[in-house]
Amino acid sequence: MGAILKLDELSKAFGAVTVADALSYEVQEGDALGVIGPNGAGKTSMFNLITGTLPSNSGKVLFAGQDVTKWNAARRSHAGIARSFQVPQPFSGMTVFENAMIAATQSAGLHGHEAERFCLRVLEQTELLPKANVLAGSLTLLERKRLELTRALCAKPKLLLLDEIAGGLTEAECTSLVQTIKDIHASGVTIIWIEHVVHALLEVVDRLIVIDFGKQIAEGEPHAIMNSAEVKEIYLGIEADA
Amino acid sequence: MTLQDYNVTRSSNAARVAAILGALILITLVAAPWWAGRADMRLMGELFLYLALASLWNLMAGYAGLVSVGQQAFVGFGGYMLFALTMFAGLHPIAAIAGAGVLGALISVPVAVLIFRLRGAYFAIGTWVIAEVFRLGFAQISSLGGGSGSSLPVAIVKSLASKRAMRESISYWLALGAAVIVISAVYLFLRSRKGLALTAIRDNELAAGSLGIDIWRTKFIVYVVTSALTAMIGALIFLQKLRISPDAAFSVNDWTAFVIFIVVIGGIGTIEGPIIGTLVFFALRETLADLGTIYLIVLGVVAIVMMLKAPKGIWGLIRSRFDLQLFPLGYRVITPGKTDKS
Numbered sequence: 287m288g289a290i291l292k293l294d295e296l297s298k299a300f301g302a303v304t305v306a307d308a309l310s311y312e313v314q315e316g317d318a319l320g321v322i323g324p325n326g327a328g329k330t331s332m333f334n335l336i337t338g339t340l341p342s343n344s345g346k347v348l349f350a351g352q353d354v355t356k357w358n359a360a361r362r363s364h365a366g367i368a369r370s371f372q373v374p375q376p377f378s379g380m381t382v383f384e385n386a387m388i389a390a391t392q393s394a395g396l397h398g399h400e401a402e403r404f405c406l407r408v409l410e411q412t413e414l415l416p417k418a419n420v421l422a423g424s425l426t427l428l429e430r431k432r433l434e435l436t437r438a439l440c441a442k443p444k445l446l447l448l449d450e451i452a453g454g455l456t457e458a459e460c461t462s463l464v465q466t467i468k469d470i471h472a473s474g475v476t477i478i479w480i481e482h483v484v485h486a487l488l489e490v491v492d493r494l495i496v497i498d499f500g501k502q503i504a505e506g507e508p509h510a511i512m513n514s515a516e517v518k519e520i521y522l523g524i525e526a527d528a
Numbered sequence: 529m530t531l532q533d534y535n536v537t538r539s540s541n542a543a544r545v546a547a548i549l550g551a552l553i554l555i556t557l558v559a560a561p562w563w564a565g566r567a568d569m570r571l572m573g574e575l576f577l578y579l580a581l582a583s584l585w586n587l588m589a590g591y592a593g594l595v596s597v598g599q600q601a602f603v604g605f606g607g608y609m610l611f612a613l614t615m616f617a618g619l620h621p622i623a624a625i626a627g628a629g630v631l632g633a634l635i636s637v638p639v640a641v642l643i644f645r646l647r648g649a650y651f652a653i654g655t656w657v658i659a660e661v662f663r664l665g666f667a668q669i670s671s672l673g674g675g676s677g678s679s680l681p682v683a684i685v686k687s688l689a690s691k692r693a694m695r696e697s698i699s700y701w702l703a704l705g706a707a708v709i710v711i712s713a714v715y716l717f718l719r720s721r722k723g724l725a726l727t728a729i730r731d732n733e734l735a736a737g738s739l740g741i742d743i744w745r746t747k748f749i750v751y752v753v754t755s756a757l758t759a760m761i762g763a764l765i766f767l768q769k770l771r772i773s774p775d776a777a778f779s780v781n782d783w784t785a786f787v788i789f790i791v792v793i794g795g796i797g798t799i800e801g802p803i804i805g806t807l808v809f810f811a812l813r814e815t816l817a818d819l820g821t822i823y824l825i826v827l828g829v830v831a832i833v834m835m836l837k838a839p840k841g842i843w844g845l846i847r848s849r850f851d852l853q854l855f856p857l858g859y860r861v862i863t864p865g866k867t868d869k870s
Contacts, residue, residue, distance in 0.1 A: 360737055369738055388741075419860055441739060
């Protein structure tokens with residue numbers, strides 16, 4: 287299997303603040319990559335650059351072998367990149383089912399009955415089926431996070447970007463969400479997951495990268511990375527020799 | 529209970545009742561020339577045209593987020609095209625209305641490319657400036673009466689129908705037809721795939737973009753279609769008035785302020801809102817118009833109170849109590865064992 291995503295010296299700065307500093311890495315098809323780093327390190331900005339919500343200053347984004355750097359978010363979504371937002375962005379005036387239908391019809395390009403059945407299947411998988419007719423604006427935090435995941439899945443992604451989807455959840459909620467994500471990964475979807483809830487992350491990912499000040503500072507096997515002195519110092523704020 | 533037992537419906541009992549009532553009301557309205565007086569028909573004709581303008585503005589502002597305060601540019605443009613196409617090109621007035629729509633679409637393309645660079649308040653002001661440019665431009669055309677305007681020649685008026693009563697009926701039916709066509713078009717569009725995309729844009733542009741919706745293109749299509757239909761309504765308005773001048777044609781008060789009032793009062797971002805708003809606006813106007821300026825003060829107070837107390841308008845208030853939708857746009861999942869309660 288080849289690389290589904292390749293970042294090549296991808297950079298972005300807002301004035302003096304650099305949010306992406308020559309990011310370069312590859313993600314192989316079927317992989318699950320975890321991303322960690324302190325708040326404000328540029329993790330979400332990296333997702334914005336990959337999905338096309340944010341234009342880059344320099345460098346390239348290659349998706350499934352194609353240079354998509356100049357594509358807008360809609361076109362990248364059609365190509366198979368889907369994401370969840372850290373702060374949930376529901377279509378609040380529409381029901382949960384309609385939210386799912388947007389992704390199925392606009393991104394995955396499904397029609398009519400086929401789209402409806404597909405959305406029902408995904409809603410069952412993400413455990414939101416009982417809430418199908420509820421307005422998205424009146425959901426709880428966990429339900430909103432599940433809706434983010436539902437919509438991303440209804441887009442039939444090849445690459446799924448998850449942005450702190452476990453943040454703010456209780457232990458029990460987190461466990462069931464992790465199981466859902468494991469199932470999605472097992473079905474062949476490539477995943478990049480930004481997460482502060484590290485133990486949840488480590489249950490799914492097989493590789494970890496660490497980002498700080500927009501720079502990729504470490505990459506490798508998850509447990510080795512978590513135990514490295516560099517990560518302890520920069521990410522956890524613990525002195526390496528303390 | 530398996531997934532196969534779940535069903536999805538796009539209709540509801542409330543909507544079926546509304547459709548039957550709507551059809552009955554429509555039949556009654558079509559027959560108005562046989563039961564209504566001349567003054568009433570003229571008033572209803574005006575009401576239908578405002579309803580059409582409000583539904584179009586609502587599609588553009590309430591769904592696509594394009595808050596224009598310059599739609600009078602297209603009302604006036606359409607009106608002037610009616611005069612120009614009938615007087616200089618010898619077109620039948622009804623053909624000229626269609627022509628005004630085509631030309632309205634064409635002129636809206638460069639306007640859109642220009643003003644779509646602006647956001648929010650700047651966009652609103654930009655549309656107003658464009659409307660003023662249109663007004664000043666048409667005031668320069670001496671063959672259309674320049675700044676003082678012109679009247680539609682008698683021969684052209686008579687080409688619609690030789691008898692006055694027939695002319696008034698045709699004029700009424702055209703207005704009714706315009707309102708029905710606009711509301712049907714808005715309804716069918718919003719129910720379609722593209723309409724689903726537009727509703728998503730209404731709720732959240734960031735998420736819409738990430739889910740494959742091309743925001744610029746969707747807004748552009750809505751702007752051009754809305755402008756074309758607005759120009760056709762403008763042509764109809766001035767076919768009823770029989771006289772046009774730059775100030776009347778490009779009046780921000782008549783063609784935008786009142787229209788915004790209607791949509792805000794009724795409920796922005798819903799099909800039902802402009803219908804309710806139009807009825808409220810005409811009820812207020814007919815009861816208060818004799819009071820002169822006090823009428824406008826009352827309108828202003830009503831608008832301010834509504835915006836503070838019920839920002840989703842009258843239809844928003846109704847919807848928050850009863851789970852109603854007269855125009856079924858949404859999807860409803862029917863759980864096995866439960867009956868559809870709406």
